[in-house]
Amino acid sequence: MNIGTPPAELDINEELVRKLLREQQPDMADMPISPVDAGWDNAVFRLGEHDAVRLPRRHIAAMLVENEQRWLPQLAERLPLPTPVPKRIGKPSADYPWRWSIVPWLDGCTADAAPPAGGQAIQFSEFLRTLHQPAPSSAPRNKFRGVPLQRKAKAVEERITRLRAKGRALDAEVLGIWQEALEAPTATETCWLHGDLHARNVLTCDGNIAGVIDWGDITSGDVATDLASVWSLFDDPQARAECLLHYKATPAEVARDKGWAVFFATVLLDTGLADYPAHAAMGEAILRRIADDAGKRRQ
Numbered sequence: 001m002n003i004g005t006p007p008a009e010l011d012i013n014e015e016l017v018r019k020l021l022r023e024q025q026p027d028m029a030d031m032p033i034s035p036v037d038a039g040w041d042n043a044v045f046r047l048g049e050h051d052a053v054r055l056p057r058r059h060i061a062a063m064l065v066e067n068e069q070r071w072l073p074q075l076a077e078r079l080p081l082p083t084p085v086p087k088r089i090g091k092p093s094a095d096y097p098w099r100w101s102i103v104p105w106l107d108g109c110t111a112d113a114a115p116p117a118g119g120q121a122i123q124f125s126e127f128l129r130t131l132h133q134p135a136p137s138s139a140p141r142n143k144f145r146g147v148p149l150q151r152k153a154k155a156v157e158e159r160i161t162r163l164r165a166k167g168r169a170l171d172a173e174v175l176g177i178w179q180e181a182l183e184a185p186t187a188t189e190t191c192w193l194h195g196d197l198h199a200r201n202v203l204t205c206d207g208n209i210a211g212v213i214d215w216g217d218i219t220s221g222d223v224a225t226d227l228a229s230v231w232s233l234f235d236d237p238q239a240r241a242e243c244l245l246h247y248k249a250t251p252a253e254v255a256r257d258k259g260w261a262v263f264f265a266t267v268l269l270d271t272g273l274a275d276y277p278a279h280a281a282m283g284e285a286i287l288r289r290i291a292d293d294a295g296k297r298r299q
Contacts, residue, residue, distance in 0.1 A: 003162070003270060003271055003274050004271050004274030004275035004276065005039075005040060005271065005274075005275055005276055006040055006058060007058075008038065008043070008057040008058060009057065009058040009059060010057060010058075010096070010097075012038075012043040012055050012057055012096075013035075014033050014034070014035065014045065016095060016096060017033055017045050017047075017053050017055070018033060019095060020053075020090055020093060020095070020096060020100070021047075021053075023093060024090055024091060024093070025088055025090070025102065028047065028048070028051070028102070031047050031048035031051075032046075032047075032048055033045050033046070033047055033053070034046045036052065038057060039200075039214070040061075041056060041057065041058065041060070041061035041064060041216055042054050042055060042056055042057055042061060042065070042214070042216065043055050043057045046105060047102065047105075049105070050104060050105055051087065051102055051103065051104060051105055052084070052102070052103050052104075052105045053090075053100065053101070053102055053103075054084075054100060054101045054102075054103055055090075055096070055098070055100040055101075056098045056099075056100065059098075061098075061216060062097075062098035062099065064216035064217060064218075065098065065099055065100065065101060065216060066099055067140040067216065067218050067219075068086065068101070068215045068216050068218055069086050069089055069099065069101060071139070071140065071218055072085050072086070072215045072218060073085050073086070075131065075192060075218075078130055079127065079130055079131060079212075080123070080126055080127055080130055081123075081127050081209060081210075081211055081212050082106055082210065082211040082212075083211065083212055083213070083215065084103035084104055084105075084106055084211070084213055084215075085103065085104070086101040086102065086103050087101075087102050087103060087104060088101070088102040089101060089102075090102070106203055106210065106211040106213060107203075107205060107210065108203030108204055108205045108210035108211055109203065109204055109205070110199060110200045110201075110202070110203060110204075111199040111200070111202040111203070111204050111209075111232075111233050112198075112199035112200050112232075112278060112281070112282050112285075114204045114207075115199070115204065115233060115234070115235055116202070116204050116207060116208065116209050116233055116234065117207035117208070118234060118236040118238060118239035118242075119207075119239075120207070120208060120209050120239075121230075121234060121239040121240070121242040121243040121246070122242060122243070122246050123209060124209055124230075124233065124243055125242075125243045125244075125246040125247045126246075127209075127212070128223070128226055128227065128243075128247055129247055131191075131192055131193070131194065131226070132191040132192060132193070132223045132226070133191060133192055134189065134190065134191055134192075135190055135191055135192045135220030139190075139192065139219065139220040140218060140219050140220070141219060141220065141221075142195055142217055142219035142221070144217070145193060145195035145196065145217050145219050145221060145225050146190075146193050146195060146219050146220060146221015146222050146225045147221060147222070148186050148187075148222070149181055149182060149184075149186075149222075149224070149256055149259045149260065149263070150182055150186075152263050153182060156178065156262065156263055156266055159266040159267065159269075159270040160175075160266060162270055163266065163269060163270055163273075166273060168269060168273070170262075170266075170287060171287070171291045171294075173290075173291050173294035173295065174262060174287055174290050174291050174294070176294070177258045177259070177262065177290060177294055178258075178259055178262045180255050180258070180259075181255050181256050181258055181259020181260075181262065182259065183255075184252045184255035184256050184259070185252040186222070186256075187221070187222035187223070187224065187253075187256070189223075190220045190221055190222075191220065191221070191223050192218070192219075192220060193217075193218070193219050193220065193221055193222075193223065193225050193226050194212065194215060194217065194218065194226050195215075195216075195217030195218055195219045195221075195225060195226070196214060196216070196217040197212070197225075197226045197228075197229040197232075198229060198232045198264055198268070198282065199229075199232045199233055199282055200214075200278070200279075200282070201213050201214040202229070202233060222256065223253065224253050224256035224257045224259070224260050225260050227244065227247065227249060227253065227254075227257040227260070228257050228258070228259075228260035228261040228263070228264055230243045230244060230257070230261075231258070231261040231265075231286045231289045231290055231293075232261070232264065232282065232285075232286055234289075235285075235289065237289070237292060237293055240289070240293070244257070258290060258293075261286055261290055262286075262287075262290065264283075264286060265282075265283045265284075265286035265287045265290070266283065267283070268280065268282045268283035268286070269282075269283025269284060269287070270283070
């Protein structure tokens with residue numbers, strides 16, 4: 001069983017990107033192209049100074065890109081932070097089987113490398129409050145995000161066991177918080193979610209949040225999935241508390257938020273230890289912050 005970064009199902013390189021542009025977007029085909037990153041689902045190439053090309057690297061991600069292409073333009077109109085709304089949509093071809101996007105390039109560093117200042121907590125809360133509006137019945141559903149936390153229990157507990165075997169046992173406080181989250185009342189409202197709102201999907205510039213990227217997991221469901229991001233973004237406990245207070249998160253939501261934070265942390269740490277040190281560092285940081293908050297709660 002692969003527990004690291006899923007392998008790409010296609011070789012996506014500069015030559016392929018150039019060929020797709022020549023066939024479908026010839027006015028952009030002569031712009032400079034350079035690889036930026038390849039995550040679990042997509043490969044990203046910088047295109048000229050102002051754009052980027054985003055292409056699914058495996059079949060399961062193809063529908064996620066289509067969801068992003070359809071729904072992000074509608075949501076972005078009201079959001080208070082920049083988002084990479086697709087400017088042009090690429091089609092499947094003889095050389096590449098899925099839809100792809102040309103999106104605006106957003107300047108900034110990912111928040112794992114350059115965390116936002118604590119003073120950004122209120123702005124981030126406003127972003128979440130604006131995003132988390134009731135979603136229509138036609139909104140995309142994602143079986144991995146926004147679901148009742150109990151559905152994640154088996155996978156999380158398997159990762160906890162693997163981490164213990166690797167010498168990365170979770171603190172007793174964190175394990176207790178995970179159990180409290182599983183016992184918390186479930187969400188009664190279905191809202192729009194980013195779905196994958198960790199630090200590498202938030203951009204910062206000079207301590208300010210400069211954008212939110214990678215909307216492939218856009219879905220409807222429990223807002224706790226996104227609120228968990230406060231433990232990924234903010235090292236200052238006061239900033240985390242201010243963000244949740246301004247959001248007006250209920251006690252049940254806060255309990256589930258922490259549970260989703262444990263979920264993201266164990267995924268990042270478990271898979272990151274296999275082949276992605278940056279993810280492992282993110283997972284360690286989230287777990288440390290959760291344990292820190294638990295310690296302060298006991299005082």
